[in-house]
Amino acid sequence: MSQATENTRFLVPLADGLSVEAVYYGSGTLCISSQAGCAVGCPFCASGSRGLLRNLSAAEMWQQVEYAWSSGYQPLRVTISGIGEPLHNFPPMLAFMGRCRDVKLPVSLTTTGGPLARFREALQWPHNGLMLSLHAGTSATHRELIPHAPPLDGLLEVLEQALATLSRRRRRKVGINYLLLQGVNDERAELLPLIPLFHRFPELTLHLLTCNPVADSVYVSPPAEKIDELHAWLAGQGVHARRPNPWRTQQFGGCGTLFVRSL
Ligand code: SF4
Numbered sequence: 001m002s003q004a005t006e007n008t009r010f011l012v013p014l015a016d017g018l019s020v021e022a023v024y025y026g027s028g029t030l031c032i033s034s035q036a037g038c039a040v041g042c043p044f045c046a047s048g049s050r051g052l053l054r055n056l057s058a059a060e061m062w063q064q065v066e067y068a069w070s071s072g073y074q075p076l077r078v079t080i081s082g083i084g085e086p087l088h089n090f091p092p093m094l095a096f097m098g099r100c101r102d103v104k105l106p107v108s109l110t111t112t113g114g115p116l117a118r119f120r121e122a123l124q125w126p127h128n129g130l131m132l133s134l135h136a137g138t139s140a141t142h143r144e145l146i147p148h149a150p151p152l153d154g155l156l157e158v159l160e161q162a163l164a165t166l167s168r169r170r171r172r173k174v175g176i177n178y179l180l181l182q183g184v185n186d187e188r189a190e191l192l193p194l195i196p197l198f199h200r201f202p203e204l205t206l207h208l209l210t211c212n213p214v215a216d217s218v219y220v221s222p223p224a225e226k227i228d229e230l231h232a233w234l235a236g237q238g239v240h241a242r243r244p245n246p247w248r249t250q251q252f253g254g255c256g257t258l259f260v261r262s263l
Contacts, residue, residue, distance in 0.1 A: 012067045014060055018053060020083055022064040027245075030075035032064040034093055035084025040112050041147045044181060044211055044219040047083040056084070058095035065105070077128060081110035087118040097127070110177060112149040116158050119150075123162035123174065131207065132159060133177040137193040141185050156197065163201045171203035179209040180230070182222040188233060198239040206234065206241040 008024040020033040035055050038048030061080070068075055078100055080086045086093045086109050093109075100107040108129030113119040122130060132155065136142035142152040149155070163171055176194070180186050198204055208231060210221035221227075227243065234241040 008071075008073065010064070010067050010071065012064050014056075014063075020056065020060075020064070021047075022068065022082060024068055024073045024075065028076035030065065030068050030073070030078050031082045032061055032078060032080055033082035033084050034061060034080050034086040034089050034096075038084050039088060039148060040085050040114075042112075042145060043147075044145065044179065044214070044217060046214045046217075052084075052088075055089040055092065058092040058099065061092065061096040062099055065100075075105065077106040077108070079108045079110065079129070081108075081131070085112055085114070087111050087114060087122060090118055097125070101126070108173075112146050113155045113158070114148070114150045116150050116154055119155070120158050120162060123159070123166070127173065129173050129175070131175045131177045133179070134194070135177070135179045135181070136185050137190045141190060145179075145181070145185065160197065160200070163204070168203050171201055172205075174203075175205040175207050177207050177209055179211055180221050180227060181211070181219045182226075184219065186222045186226060186230065188230070191230070191234065195237050195239060198237075202238070202240065204240065206239055208241055208244055210244045 006026045010022045010024070011019045012022055013019045014036070018036045020036055022033060023031045025031065033056065035052060037050050037053040038045070039052040040048055041051075042048055065075070065078060080093060080096070097107050106128035108127055108131070109122070110131040110133055111119065111122065112133050119132075133146065134142060134152070134155070135145045136152065139152045142149070163174065166174070178185070178191075194206070198206065208227060210227070211219060231241055231243050
């Protein structure tokens with residue numbers, strides 16, 4: 001059984017000729033796609049640049065796990081954080097999560113939070129992690145970076161209400177993703193409105209992310225010194241923030257670098 005010490009990308013062929021990507025991170029996490037394409041329209045993302053082509057079935061999500069197994073990888077956990085918005089493909093995603101639990105494979109997801117009713121429900125599931133991608137602390141920037149997500153204030157309201165009902169242990173499983181983009185959202189003023197949320201729920205983690213280069217994209221991440229400075233400032237503000245995960249900054253890691261294509 002081969003286990004990677006670096007990231008490995010799988011292009012998994014589907015029956016209708018489309019293919020989706022899954023990434024095995026050297027850390028042991030398998031990131032799978034939930035849709036072919038995506039309707040959320042984040043402008044920094046290659047995965048959603050062609051819009052939504054179609055939803056994947058639960059079997060097609062599971063196919064990505066089997067593809068990793070048959071390629072000699074034994075994931076320790078799975079995250080539904082690849083191509084697609086998992087809450088837009090709700091019943092198949094729930095069925096997939098159930099199948100992971102059946103084989104004792106911890107499963108987490110990343111979402112932009114829409115529709116809000118599903119986001120509210122998802123926060124109560126027995127997941128192994130739920131990351132809400134915000135990438136902004138102000139409504140204007142949030143609208144620019146995640147155009148078809150629910151409004152920022154609605155997302156924060158649902159999140160706060162749910163966190164208040166969760167145990168501290170469960171709250172630790174919830175996080176905010178913040179993809180740092182140079183000149184767009186990497187100033188303190190942008191992050192400042194989020195800070196009271198982290199004071200109210202200190203178990204919550206802010207995950208600072210960087211993007212890998214995407215051809216023709218105007219979006220780039222700030223230099224390491226800027227990230228260090230923001231991280232230190234956030235710590236001084238009492239925010240539990242994490243620097244970019246080293247696995248995500250390697251080749252085939254990171255947000256917005258996946259894509260979908262027809263074979
Ligand atoms: S970053 Fe995620 S939610 Fe946004 S367009 Fe890409 S796949 Fe969709």
